[in-house]
Amino acid sequence: MSNIHMAGPSITKVEEEIVLDALRNGWYGKSAYQYVELFEKVFAEYHGRKFALMTPNCTTAIHLLLAGLGVEEGDEVIAPDCTWIGSVAGITYQRAKTVFADIDPEHWCLTPKSIENAITPNTKVVIVVNLYGNMPDWDGINEVCNRRGIAIIEDAAEALGSSYKGVLAGGFGVGSVFSFHRTKTITTGEGGMLLLDDEALFSRCKFLRDHGREPGTYFNTEVTFKYMPFNIQAALGYAQFLRIEELVSKKRSILNGFKKRLSGIPDLLLNPEPDGIVNGAWAPALVFGRSHGMTTAKALIELSKLGVPSRPFFYPLSSLPAFPGRMTEGRQRNPVAYDVAGRGINLPCALNLTGMDLDKISNGIHRMLGY
Numbered sequence: 001m002s003n004i005h006m007a008g009p010s011i012t013k014v015e016e017e018i019v020l021d022a023l024r025n026g027w028y029g030k031s032a033y034q035y036v037e038l039f040e041k042v043f044a045e046y047h048g049r050k051f052a053l054m055t056p057n058c059t060t061a062i063h064l065l066l067a068g069l070g071v072e073e074g075d076e077v078i079a080p081d082c083t084w085i086g087s088v089a090g091i092t093y094q095r096a097k098t099v100f101a102d103i104d105p106e107h108w109c110l111t112p113k114s115i116e117n118a119i120t121p122n123t124k125v126v127i128v129v130n131l132y133g134n135m136p137d138w139d140g141i142n143e144v145c146n147r148r149g150i151a152i153i154e155d156a157a158e159a160l161g162s163s164y165k166g167v168l169a170g171g172f173g174v175g176s177v178f179s180f181h182r183t184k185t186i187t188t189g190e191g192g193m194l195l196l197d198d199e200a201l202f203s204r205c206k207f208l209r210d211h212g213r214e215p216g217t218y219f220n221t222e223v224t225f226k227y228m229p230f231n232i233q234a235a236l237g238y239a240q241f242l243r244i245e246e247l248v249s250k251k252r253s254i255l256n257g258f259k260k261r262l263s264g265i266p267d268l269l270l271n272p273e274p275d276g277i278v279n280g281a282w283a284p285a286l287v288f289g290r291s292h293g294m295t296t297a298k299a300l301i302e303l304s305k306l307g308v309p310s311r312p313f314f315y316p317l318s319s320l321p322a323f324p325g326r327m328t329e330g331r332q333r334n335p336v337a338y339d340v341a342g343r344g345i346n347l348p349c350a351l352n353l354t355g356m357d358l359d360k361i362s363n364g365i366h367r368m369l370g371y
């Protein structure tokens with residue numbers, strides 16, 4: 001058994017002390033949500049946004065925003081075919097239709113053209129995902145969506161610390177979301193954050209987050225959701241946030257460590273970082289060029305034999321049983337998504353990886369590809 005983990009956090013005395021404070025003191029009066037409010041405030045400020053709402057996870061943050069934007073049955077929401085299902089689950093919760101659009105072969109995100117191709121008169125929202133910390137052509141996407149009057153949700157779950165032309169991930173679209181899942185750069189075990197600038201939309205989402213009640217009352221005017229965070233969870237998030245630069249920098253050193261070690265093998269693509277883009281490097285994804293004749297399925301088996309853990313690139317969602325009847329259309333419209341997903345894997349990204357772990361993983365890849 002390999003002792004290399006795919007993913008996991010870095011927890012120090014900073015977290016221990018702040019969480020212990022919440023555990024000991026965060027129950028009465030104003031203290032009960034003290035860390036929730038503090039974490040929301042600093043996280044919004046850091047990303048240049050006016051408002052933040054912490055949620056139980058990122059999936060619920062997206063759902064909250066879709067509901068806040070009034071997405072309902074009959075509406076269509078465009079999303080990339082390759083992403084985690086949490087990006088799109090909220091669309092189904094709202095009984096709207098997910099329209100899967102193709103990804104770019106280099107950065108694996110939506111493109112202005114793939115969005116245009118998927119727009120219909122029913123399109124209400126586009127969910128743009130900064131996949132693996134990569135950034136899409138945000139200027140082009142903003143242009144298309146502004147021209148067509150379509151709201152953008154930025155799914156920055158994997159993009160903490162990424163930036164596009166100096167703007168941090170979390171600063172695009174009508175609202176942005178982050179995940180603090182156990183596997184993410186900053187973790188609260190389970191957790192999410194919704195960032196917004198529009199005050200009316202913020203108030204609506206806040207109302208929807210807590211059973212549709214007037215603040216501080218037992219007077220409910222709608223049946224909505226219970227997507228409240230709790231203080232100990234937020235205390236952990238706040239403590240991790242205090243270490244954001246250190247944690248992003250460790251993630252970047254893992255990605256760059258792989259890039260360096262694998263640089264002798266031609267025709268490989270790891271999370272790209274073209275001019276003007278910084279990659280927060282949540283997880284390194286490796287796409288094998290066609291010359292290697294390597295498939296995702298084969299790589300997972302071969303690497304596992306060498307004691308190297310890996311995971312598949314995100315499957316095209318339209319190919320999964322969760323979306324029955326969508327594969328034929330998906331394959332036709334989104335050839336890049338099907339192609340890239342068939343020859344890509346995720347490499348380990350745990351924050352406890354050592355240089356020796358990177359050596360072992362990279363040596364395994366060399367051996368598998370015959371280099």
Ligand SMILES: Cc1ncc(COP(=O)(O)O)c(C=O)c1O
Pocket residue numbers: 057058059060083084085086087129155157158178179180181191192
């Ligand atoms: C791109 C993307 N969106 C959404 C989510 C959902 O996040 P959560 O697990 O916090 O609900 C994830 C989680 O891994 C993700 O990677």
